[in-house]
Amino acid sequence: MNINWYxxxxxxxxxxxxxxxxxxxSPMVILLCLELMLNAGNLALVAFSxxxxxxxxxxxxxxxxxxxxxxxxxxxxxxxxxxxxxxxLDVDDLRRLHG
Amino acid sequence: MSGAGFAAPxxxxxxxxxxxxxTVGLVVILMSGVFETTKRWAPGLAVMTLAxxxxxxxxxWNDQIDLIAGALRVDNLAISISLIAIVxxxxxxxxxxxxxxxxxxxxxxxxxxxxxxxxxxxxxxxxENLVTFFVAIETxxxxxxxxxxxxxxxxxxxxxxxxxxxxxxxxSATLLYGMAxxxxxxxxxxxxxxAHGIQANGMLHDPLILIGIALAAVGLAFKTSIAPFHQWTPxxxxxxxxPITNFMAVATKAAAFAVFVRFFVVALGPETGDWQxxxxxxxxxxxxxxxxxxxxQDSLKxxxxxxxxxxxxxxxxxxxxxxxxxxxxxxxxxxxxxxMNLAAFAVIVARERETxxxxxxxxxRGLMAERPSLAxxxxxxxxxxxxxxxxxxxxxxxxxIEALVEGSYTWLAVFIAVGTMISLAYYLRVVAAMWxxxxxxxxxxxxxxxxxxxxxxASPEADPVDPEAGRRWYLLAPAVIAAGITVFLGVxxxxxxxxxxxxxxxxx
Numbered sequence: 060m061n062i063n064w065y066x067x068x069x070x071x072x073x074x075x076x077x078x079x080x081x082x083x084x085s086p087m088v089i090l091l092c093l094e095l096m097l098n099a100g101n102l103a104l105v106a107f108s109x110x111x112x113x114x115x116x117x118x119x120x121x122x123x124x125x126x127x128x129x130x131x132x133x134x135x136x137x138x139x140x141x142x143x144x145x146x147x148l149d150v151d152d153l154r155r156l157h158g
Numbered sequence: 159m160s161g162a163g164f165a166a167p168x169x170x171x172x173x174x175x176x177x178x179x180x181t182v183g184l185v186v187i188l189m190s191g192v193f194e195t196t197k198r199w200a201p202g203l204a205v206m207t208l209a210x211x212x213x214x215x216x217x218x219w220n221d222q223i224d225l226i227a228g229a230l231r232v233d234n235l236a237i238s239i240s241l242i243a244i245v246x247x248x249x250x251x252x253x254x255x256x257x258x259x260x261x262x263x264x265x266x267x268x269x270x271x272x273x274x275x276x277x278x279x280x281x282x283x284x285x286e287n288l289v290t291f292f293v294a295i296e297t298x299x300x301x302x303x304x305x306x307x308x309x310x311x312x313x314x315x316x317x318x319x320x321x322x323x324x325x326x327x328x329x330s331a332t333l334l335y336g337m338a339x340x341x342x343x344x345x346x347x348x349x350x351x352x353a354h355g356i357q358a359n360g361m362l363h364d365p366l367i368l369i370g371i372a373l374a375a376v377g378l379a380f381k382t383s384i385a386p387f388h389q390w391t392p393x394x395x396x397x398x399x400x401p402i403t404n405f406m407a408v409a410t411k412a413a414a415f416a417v418f419v420r421f422f423v424v425a426l427g428p429e430t431g432d433w434q435x436x437x438x439x440x441x442x443x444x445x446x447x448x449x450x451x452x453x454x455q456d457s458l459k460x461x462x463x464x465x466x467x468x469x470x471x472x473x474x475x476x477x478x479x480x481x482x483x484x485x486x487x488x489x490x491x492x493x494x495x496x497x498m499n500l501a502a503f504a505v506i507v508a509r510e511r512e513t514x515x516x517x518x519x520x521x522x523r524g525l526m527a528e529r530p531s532l533a534x535x536x537x538x539x540x541x542x543x544x545x546x547x548x549x550x551x552x553x554x555x556x557x558x559i560e561a562l563v564e565g566s567y568t569w570l571a572v573f574i575a576v577g578t579m580i581s582l583a584y585y586l587r588v589v590a591a592m593w594x595x596x597x598x599x600x601x602x603x604x605x606x607x608x609x610x611x612x613x614x615x616a617s618p619e620a621d622p623v624d625p626e627a628g629r630r631w632y633l634l635a636p637a638v639i640a641a642g643i644t645v646f647l648g649v650x651x652x653x654x655x656x657x658x659x660x661x662x663x664x665x666x
Contacts, residue, residue: 066342073335080328089324096331100338107342115347116338119289123334126296130327133303137320140310146317 065106072099084149086141090134097127167227174225176214176240177284180277183207184270191266200265201251207273208251211280212244222664228348230284233664238489238657239283239416242496246409247276249500249640250401253507255632256624259315259399263308271301272405279413286424288337288347291417295333295381298413299326302406306398318397325380325390333377339370340425349425357428371426371433375440378421381414384440384474385447388467392451395463400510400517403459404503407466411473412492419477419485423665430480438478438570444471445577452584458506459517461584462499465543468581469495472574475558479565486655486662487557493654494542494550494647497640501539504637505532511627525592529628533592535641542644544585545578550647550654557655 072095079092101120108116142148171178187203190196215237223232250272254260260268278298285291303326307319341347343366344355356367376387383391395403426433448468455461469491476488506517509532515521525533542549555574562571627633647654 069338073331076331077328080324086320086324093324093327093331096328097334100331100334103335103338104341107338110342111345113345115289116341119292119337119341119347122289122293126293126330129296129300130323130330133300134320134323134327137303137307137316137323140307141316141320144310144313144316146313 062106062110066103069099069102069106072096072102086134086138086148090131090138093134094127094131097123097130170223170225173218173221173223173232174230175217176211176280177277179210179214180207180273180280183210184273184277187273188266188270191264191270197265200269201255204251204269204273205248208244208248208276211276212241215240215244215280220660224286225284228350229287229290230281231286232284234660235416235420235485235489235662235664236280236283238661239412239492240280242412242492243276243279243283243409246405246412246496246500247272249504249636250405252632252636253401253404253504254399256511256630257399257401257507258311259305259309259402262310263304268305268308271305274301275305275405276409279409282413283416285417286349286420288341288349288352291421292330292334292337295414295417296330298410299330299381302326302402302410305402306394306406308402309399312397314397315399318394321390321397322394325394329377329380329387331377332373332380336370336373336375336377339366340374341370343367343370349421352425353427356426374421375433375436378414378418379440382411382418382470382474383467384470385444385467388444388447388470391467392455392460392463395466396457396459396517400459400503400507403462404500404507407462407499407503408492408496411466411470411495415473415477415488415492419488420665422477423480423485427480434478434480434567437474438567441471441474441478441570442573444468444474445573446471449577449580449584452581455584456519457517458502458519458522458588461519461588462502465581465584468577469543471577472555472558475562475567475570475574478567478570479561481561481565482662482666483561483564484558484662485665486658487554487561489661490557490651490654490658491554493657494554494644497643497647498539498542498549498551501535501637501640501644502543504633504640505536505539508532508628508630508633508637511624519588519591522588523591531634532628532637535637536592537589538641538644540585540588542648544582548645548648550644550651552648553651557658 076092076095076099080089083089101123104116104120108114187200190199190203218232219237220234221232225232275298278294281290281294282298285294303319303323306322307316309315340352343364344352346352346355379387422433445468448464448471452461452464455464473488473491476484509521510516513521522536542551545551545555555578559571559574
């Protein structure tokens with residue numbers, strides 16, 4: 060089976076995610092883009108798993124899903140804490156630490 | 159689906175005991191936070207967990223065991239790095255006594271997260287498979303994202319938590335994508351299997367493996383704060399509660415370097431010559447960027463953040479040469495770095511609570527006259543970080559340079575020497591502020607007279623001032639003992655050299 064298209068798609072997803080992190084300013088969208096990058100990794104893992112013919116990649120992808128969920132939980136928690144402090148929800152304005 | 163082809167791997171419970179102890183401790187500490195009466199036991203329980211783990215790790219000293227179908231490996235490298243992380247966590251517990259962040263977050267949660275991060279570090283130093291590698295690096299990082307933000311009332315703390323989360327996850331995602339390609343190129347997630355696959359295909363001829371290694375190296379560079387992937391370091395170090403900065407600076411670096419060296423030496427061992435130069439260039443950039451960035455920083459935590467970038471560059475030199483001596487010098491430097499940093503951070507915590515200046519350099523001005531018992535540890539720490547003789551920092555640098563010259567990377571050794579010279583500019587500035595008092599006022603950086611002394615991460619309106627903080631045993635003891643050990647190892651380095659040599663021999 061030819062897996063090239065899966066790899067191309069995953070590379071596209073990864074690039075979209077990375078670009079999103081660089082250009083978007085809302086922490087929520089940045090979290091979404093991080094998810095996109097992790098899922099690009101998952102897609103590549105599953106595709107490669109099919110190509111090399113063992114299950115290690117599929118197991119890895121399952122584990123990554125759990126970890127991605129953990130990261131989102133922590134990220135949303137932080138965003139809620141920032142929102143409650145009435146700080147700007149904009150990564151360009153969060154620049155108290157700078158220099 | 160049927161159980162026919164699947165046999166559960168054999169689990170050596172004796173060798174996994176340290177990990178089990180940490181996990182049990184984590185759950186117990188978290189539960190202790192639930193009840194009002196048991197809440198205050200949390201720090202004590204955390205210390206007990208760490209002590210038990212350290213004991214169980216030492217029990218396996220000189221063993222070489224592959225665990226759970228080769229997912230983890232217990233050897234002297236893993237044990238020594240785990241011990242460094244445990245000592246660092248122990249000192250963090252001491253520095254966290256009466257820390258605002260610990261009370262804000264809840265004692266149980268704060269210490270449980272700390273133990274969770276240590277668990278990730280122990281796993282990471284033992285990881286011998288891409289899956290455990292990734293799980294461990296996230297187990298280490300996710301609690302740290304939260305710990306950075308625990309001082310909820312301080313804007314800087316929340317900001318540093320969010321920044322660390324975004325940059326850390328970006329690093330993890332890059333690492334994961336790299337791992338996927340390495341798996342695709344070699345057909346294995348096991349370090350030994352990857353080495354086998356690389357040997358069969360040749361690294362330079364397989365674009366999949368090449369892309370994978372480059373992305374994985376970038377991800378690891380994010381985690382170890384190696385330039386040009388270091389931008390988060392000063393911000394996060396400054397914004398996080400100082401005890402947590404102390405923990406992050408040393409323990410995270412130690413664990414990430416452990417897996418860095420294991421991955422590059424074991425999995426990519428067959429093609430050593432091809433990756434050495436790339437890492438050497440990263441190390442050189444790190445040394446320059448870190449040392450130049452630290453000049454002119456007024457926040458001590460920021461200064462130590464940039465200094466950490468430079469130190470990461472020095473330590474990467476130990477990996478570049480891929481020799482037993484290089485690895486020993488890396489472990490030696492990490493252990494020395496633990497004590498040098500601890501002495502500095504204990505003093506910064508004390509001054510943050512004593513003065514309204516937070517971690518600004520003005521907080522330590524005239525410290526020698528006011529509190530010699532704090533000024534001496536900070537002086538020793540600064541001189542050791544700069545690598546002056548009769549301190550552990552000097553022996554560590556000497557050892558690294560020796561390893562580099564033997565591995566015919568003399569030009570990188572020259573970078574270390576030049577970096578050390580530049581670093582004197584900012585380390586001595588701190589020493590001068592302490593010993594000479596008001597000298598810096600004239601230079602008056604950003605302090606207009608009468609301006610509110612809120613410059614750096616710590617804001618005085620939120621932090622209660624404890625004028626006696628510098629005399630409290632839990633701050634004074636770590637500072638004095640760490641400074642004492644730094645000098646002791648500078649004069650009699652043999653015990654630590656033996657320790658590091660044992661660790662170094664486990665991979666070669």
